[in-house]
Amino acid sequence: MEAAVGRGGRTTTMRLALAVAVALVAACGVRVCHGTTDTQDTTVLRALLDQWQNAPPTWGQSDDPCGDSPWEGVTCANNKVISIKLSTMGIKGVLAADIGQLSDLQSLDLSFNKDLGGVLTPNIGNLNQLTTLIIQSARLYGAVPARLFSDPQLNQVILDDNALNGTLDMGRSISGELSTVSFKNNEFSSVTVTSSYNGTLALAGNPVCARLPNTPYCNVTQRSLSAPYSTSLVKCFSGTCPAGQxxxxxxxxxxxxxxxxxxxxxxxxxxxxxxxxxxxxxxxxxxxxxxxxxxxxxxxxxxxxxxxxxxxxxxxxxxxxxxxxxxxxxxxxxxxxxxxxxxxxxxxxxxxxxSPYPFPEKSSSSKSKGVIIGIAVGCGVLLVALAAAAAYAFVQRRRAQKAKEELGGPFASWARSEERGGAPRLKGARWFSYEELKRSTNNFAEANELGYGGYGKVYRGMLPTGQFIAIKRAQQGSMQGGHEFKTEIEMLSRVHHKNLVGLLGFCFEQGEQMLVYEFMSGGTLRDSLSGKSGLHLDWKKRLRVALGAARGLAYLHELADPPIIHRDVKSSNILMDEHLTAKVADFGLSKLVSDSERGHVSTQVKGTMGYLDPEYYMSQQLTEKSDVYSFGVVMLELIVAKQPIEKGKYIVREAKRLFDASDAEFCGLKEMIDARIMNTNHLAAFGKFVQLALRCVDEVATGRPSMSEVVKEIEVVLQSEGLGSSSTSASTSATEFDVTKGAPRHPYNDPPPKKEKEVSTDSFDYSGGYSFQSKVEPK
Missing domain, CATH: 3.30.70 (Alpha-Beta Plaits)
Structure with a gap:
């Protein structure tokens, strides 16, 4: 009998143990298994934690992200991470490439973490189980890997309000499940989508839509309304709350x-x-x-x-x-x-x-009486000190406010958007603190200087994300007024094109005016032509540089709203990136053209001698054709690789004097051609290029083509030669001219106007380059 009872008890125990085991297995399969998280997934999450600041407090507190004390925002199944949702957490840092090793990840949402930046790692294309990728309103930049769109389970990608740029190439193998792709308000200059994709693509707010406004992915329904006004729908009767509440x-x-x-x-x-x-x-x-x-x-x-x-x-x-x-x-x-x-x-x-959510500081759930009493006594003592400090703080605040008004002028309300609502919303550009830029340049070290000119110096810097930047820093005495500086920033923040140097942000504090641009590792066209940069530009590359710069200027003239006349086009204001993509820089002298000013703008003559349109110089009537003349000079520079005015000779006059249409090979310019391209077996389309350049520098503006016509002709030149037409291959140091006294005379028939002060002839990237020699007398 006892043996029977013993056997029955053991049987009951075994059945109970089996039931518990089944329950545990079921629990593991539902959401979180309280066992050990997969080692690789744990390693990846810790790698993310190492790259981030302000991660949720539970991250790192336990060794097991999916265990009894799971990490917030992390969802697991079968000990594998399947979801990370950390929207609006205030996370700062970069998205580590290790995330591509989360083999079972299905959903990733890191939206509204405005200080989460860096490139979108190509490893994200390894996430074959990923159905949802959402990272809105962050600081992602660079290209989007085409592999991302081929993930077989991928259903939606939403990466609005970032700084992703270049060409959006969705590749040839797009997931059949993909229904939504949204990249609104980024910096894409072009897009490649195969006909196999039938889902939604949203690109409104990208530069590509300025060139292709009627494409389906750029269309936005527009409605006309009377002036908007505000109203409150729900109110409490009375009461006020502390800041943030x-x-x-x-x-x-x-x-x-x-x-x-x-x-x-x-x-x-x-x-x-x-x-x-x-x-x-x-x-x-x-x-x-x-x-x-x-x-x-x-x-x-x-x-x-x-x-x-x-x-x-x-x-x-x-x-x-x-x-x-x-x-x-x-x-x-x-x-x-x-x-x-x-x-x-x-x-x-x-x-x-x-908006970022103000989570409370972590505090313990209970405190001992002694601690509470101690705090109370301490607070009493502090009250006395605070009362004495209040008056001092008030005085200091008044002084600081006064200093800020004196220093900032119209920028007194220009603070970080997160801190103050008065800051302007600059598309693609942000506010940088002085300390942030100081750190990025190692205290503006001499070793980081890229160049200098009449405006100040340009420094290379590196942000914490690893992104290189170029910082144009005004020197005391050359700074613009606050309103002028603000106008330049707002204008720069509106123009977005593959062939325009991008403005990343600005700094206006502690007596400093600085503009922050994308870093152009290829330097200036002027430096490449002179041999200073060490880059070799063969004839084909020079043609593609000309096409890229022409496209940038055509965008300013015809697609910017309102149109913009650059007014200082020259080889030192054409920069190149690591792929030799040409980008037009320095908008310190640029003029906006309103509808009422279409045709010409009456304005003080400014520019750089050698590139300056003589008709503009004599009439003070500025038009888009003034930029065309300057660009024609640049085209001739690409041929001769010399400055426009050198040893008393003016490049335009010399080219016109020597031009011979009957010379099919060199157009009579053989003695002027740069020796580095004379050795080319075949100067493709050389004659067509020369004739286009000479039309651009016609004495009369009406005889010059528009920039869009220049673009088309260079594209035809390249295509006819089988080269392809891909273009991949503040203030300024320019001069103001006083022509108000007496009858205006031709700028290249007489000695150039004398200036009281010489400007450095050293290359000044992002802010103009060399200036003309004041003693040169063209003959």
Whole structure:
């Protein structure tokens, strides 16, 4: 009998153990297995943690990301990481290449981490299980790997509001599951998409759309409206809250809302006072986002200049809770950035830009009485000190404000967007602090100087992400006024083209004016032609450099809004990247052309002698054809590799004097041609190039082609020779001319105007180059 009982007890125990085991296996299969996370996945997450600041507090606190104390935002199945959702966490750093080793990752959302930058690693194409990639409103830059779009499970890619650039090439093998690709507000200059892709592609806000505005992926529904105005839809009756908090509409208590802006691109109504519509939006927000009724606050709806309906949204935590926890923020951020949330139909499609969420500092859940008493006593002592310091702080604040107004002028309100709402939204450009640029150049070390001129110096710097930059730093005495500096920045931030040097940002503080550009490792065209840079440009490369620069100028003249006349086109203002792609630089003298000024602009004559349009010099009537003349001089420079005025001879006059149409090979210019290209077996299309250059430098503006015509003719030249037409291959040191006294005379028939002060003739990248020699007398 006892033996039977023993056997029965053992049987029962075994059945119980088996049941527990089955339950554990089931639990592991559902979401998180509380065992050891896959070693490789753990290593990858730790690599990400090493690259980041402000990662969620739970990251790194346990050795097992999927264990009993899982890392926030990480979802696992079968001990493998399948999802990372860290929207609006304030993460700073770069996206490490190791992420490509998360072999089971299905969903990645790192949106609204505005200091998360770096390149989009090609290793992301290794994620064969990836269905969703969302990284909106970050600082990603560089090219997008074509391999990404071939992942067989990939369904959607949303990388809006970054600085991704170059050509968007989706490759030839696009996932059949891919339905949504959105790269709005990036820096793509071209796009390559095969006909096999049938999903949605959104590229509005990219430079490519300025050239191809009617393509399907650039179209945005436009609506005309009367002047927009603001209104508040929900209010508490009274009360104020500390900084960062707002009154919750459900309790009228102060809390920290999750907030951002919803942009409705094509709503089906125009009346922003339509209470019924916005109440329906409120109701759907709290219902679909699992919030408590009444916890949504919609504020100040209006239509912006793009005819988008803009609505400020605040979502409040439930009850008397002051904060959302991190999991709630991740969930809400994902649903809005992923557009899982669907608004009422009359609002149409939208996108959402979140603000950083102010998570509370970590604190222990309980404190001993002694600690509490100690804190109370300490606070009492501090009160006395604070009272004494208050007056001093007030005085110092007044002094600081006064100094800022004196120093900043119109820039007094130009602060980081995160800190102050008055900063302008500059597309593709951001505010840099003085300390940030100082660190990037090793305290503006002499070893990092790239060049200098009348405006100041240019330095090479490196950002924490590893990106190289070029910093144009004004010297005391040459700085523009605040309004002029602001105008130049706003203009530069509007022009985005593959063949224009990109403005990354600016600095205006501590008595400094600095512009931050993309770094151009190839240097100036002037340096390459003179042999200073060490780069060798054969004839084919020179043709492609000419085409790239011409495309950049044609964009300024015809596609920029409003059009822009560069006014200082010269070889030292044409820069090249590591692929020898030519980009036009230095917009310090550029002029915007309004509709009323179409035809010409009356303005003081500015430019660089040798490149200066003589008709503009004599009439003071500036037109786009003035840039065409300067570009024609550059074309001749590409042939002779000498400065426009050298040893008393002017390149344009000499070329016209020697030109012989009957000389099919050299057009009579053999004695002028650069020896480095004379050795070329065949100077492809040389005659056509020379004739185009001479038309550009016609004495009369009406005899010159437009820049778009120049582009077409150079493209025809290249294509006819079988070379292909790919172009891949602030202030300035220029001079102002006083021609107001007496009758204006031709600038190249008399000695050039004398200046009281000479400008350095050394190359000055990003801000003009050499200047003419004031003693030269062209003959």
């Amino acid at each position: 707002s009154l919750s509409p459900q309790s009228c208590a102060c809390a920290y809302p999750y907030q951002g802006i919803m942009y409705f691109r094509a709503p089906f109504f125009h009346d922003v006072t339509n209470d019924t519509a916005f109440q329906a939006l409120e109701s759907m927000l709290w219902t679909k986002l699992d919030l408590t009724p009444g916890s949504v606050y919609l504020q100040d709806p209006f239509f912006n200049s793009d005819s988008y309906m803009v609505v400020q949204v605040k979502l409040f935590p439930s009850g008397d809770t002051a904060y959302f926890n991190r999991s709630e923020v991740m969930r809400i951020g994902f649903d809005l950035s992923n557009q899982t949330f669907k608004p009422p139909k009359e609002f149409g499609p939208y996108y959402f830009i979140a």
